[in-house]
Amino acid sequence: MNEQPADISEHTLSAIEGIGWPAVPGREGASLLAVLFQLEQSQWWPAEKLHAHQLGQIEKLCHFAHQHIPYLSKRLEAAGIGQHKPLSEEAWRELPILTRDELQKSGTKLQCTEPPKGHGRTSQSTTTGSTGKPVSVSRTELSAFYWTAFTLRDHIWRKRDLSATFATIRYDRSARAAYPDGIESDNWGSPAALFRTGPAAKLTITTPVADQGEWLARQNAAYLSTNPSNLGELLRLSEESGVRYPSLREVQTLSEVLDPALRAQCRRLWGIEIADMYSTQETGYIALQCPETENYHVQSECALIEILDGDSTPCQPGEVGRVVVTPLHNFATPLLRYDIGDYAEVGAPCPCGRGLPVLTRIMGRARAMLTLPDGSRSWPLMGGSRFAEIAPVRQYQFVQKSRQAIEARLVVERPLNEQEEEALRERMLARLGHPFEIKLSYVKKIERQAGEKYEEFKSEL
Numbered sequence: 001m002n003e004q005p006a007d008i009s010e011h012t013l014s015a016i017e018g019i020g021w022p023a024v025p026g027r028e029g030a031s032l033l034a035v036l037f038q039l040e041q042s043q044w045w046p047a048e049k050l051h052a053h054q055l056g057q058i059e060k061l062c063h064f065a066h067q068h069i070p071y072l073s074k075r076l077e078a079a080g081i082g083q084h085k086p087l088s089e090e091a092w093r094e095l096p097i098l099t100r101d102e103l104q105k106s107g108t109k110l111q112c113t114e115p116p117k118g119h120g121r122t123s124q125s126t127t128t129g130s131t132g133k134p135v136s137v138s139r140t141e142l143s144a145f146y147w148t149a150f151t152l153r154d155h156i157w158r159k160r161d162l163s164a165t166f167a168t169i170r171y172d173r174s175a176r177a178a179y180p181d182g183i184e185s186d187n188w189g190s191p192a193a194l195f196r197t198g199p200a201a202k203l204t205i206t207t208p209v210a211d212q213g214e215w216l217a218r219q220n221a222a223y224l225s226t227n228p229s230n231l232g233e234l235l236r237l238s239e240e241s242g243v244r245y246p247s248l249r250e251v252q253t254l255s256e257v258l259d260p261a262l263r264a265q266c267r268r269l270w271g272i273e274i275a276d277m278y279s280t281q282e283t284g285y286i287a288l289q290c291p292e293t294e295n296y297h298v299q300s301e302c303a304l305i306e307i308l309d310g311d312s313t314p315c316q317p318g319e320v321g322r323v324v325v326t327p328l329h330n331f332a333t334p335l336l337r338y339d340i341g342d343y344a345e346v347g348a349p350c351p352c353g354r355g356l357p358v359l360t361r362i363m364g365r366a367r368a369m370l371t372l373p374d375g376s377r378s379w380p381l382m383g384g385s386r387f388a389e390i391a392p393v394r395q396y397q398f399v400q401k402s403r404q405a406i407e408a409r410l411v412v413e414r415p416l417n418e419q420e421e422e423a424l425r426e427r428m429l430a431r432l433g434h435p436f437e438i439k440l441s442y443v444k445k446i447e448r449q450a451g452e453k454y455e456e457f458k459s460e461l
Ligand SMILES: [Zn+2]
Pocket: 290, 291, 292, 293, 295, 297, 350, 351, 352, 353, 354
């Protein structure tokens, strides 16, 4: 059993005190405060208790979907989930997995135009993801409210100083966050419903990295939020130019797979930690990094996360499987057992004592997997973040062309000599577990995918 702190309310108060007292809350702020107190408690619940609460909420979601969404009614009935029957674990496991392809093809058939009244208005959210195939979901105000609550949980877990400046370098849909100014705001956005915060600033990730560095130096920010690949670029620039950002206290990463080597590089160069998070536009938060370890805690209060093997059996600690998500609060598009296309590794219970389930690694998409000549597959670590120690490599991407051959696309500052090429090949092969034929090719630029994700490795098999 997990140990609870001696006095939960004391713990909650000190967590909130640690980041500054809230402003006198308005209606949304008061609701947020109530949810935060609840989250402070539920994180310590044993896993079984959390799961029982999840099933109770999913039962409501299924009954609603059965009644209002014909596309889902048949699916639910076939699994033995009816409107008046309590939901059993067995019936839930019978429900077919919803693939991204199916979500995309179903158009608006999975959407309900009239979610429960108390859930507020709906809005459409479209995401392209790393495959470039757009999917659309309709979301309620209630699900947006929960998004904010979990954003705040992350700030509380990390004990962030909300009065400081928060800088973001990410994809900018509005196309307003262009260099040299970006967009400035006098608060952190949604957390300001409850807390008085300092200013925030945003720059689009498509800005050349040298300009990003110059912009970042001007912000005097305590926190930076960006994609891992972009952080890698900033660190490389910082190493070369000697420029540091002394005001930075932490980097938040999201959207892409985080290579553990980047954590070490960030510590070594800037002396600060990375806090990684795992979310998608269509599902909301999936997991946040534990405040005390490098584990990821599944956000069980807002989503049921199943990690399933090839036979759709739940994975045990140490095993890797597909990430199947059921967001608990979005009744406008009930995503029941949605396979988001990522893989993750299940972990043992976290030493911090939280009952929230653990993921130890998030490995990304199936097409980011390496296929060995015998057909077995794995997630490659090509050691790219350390290429700059060997040769002036600006950017890299690996493309598996066949079971024997990998193309390494490189953006370089100047032509490489033979020794440098050989040393790079050796560094790549050292991690792969098979003597692949590695062809180096030189390109001017490696484009980000739609949605501004960057694929370090992709397979064309
Ligand atoms: Zn933990």
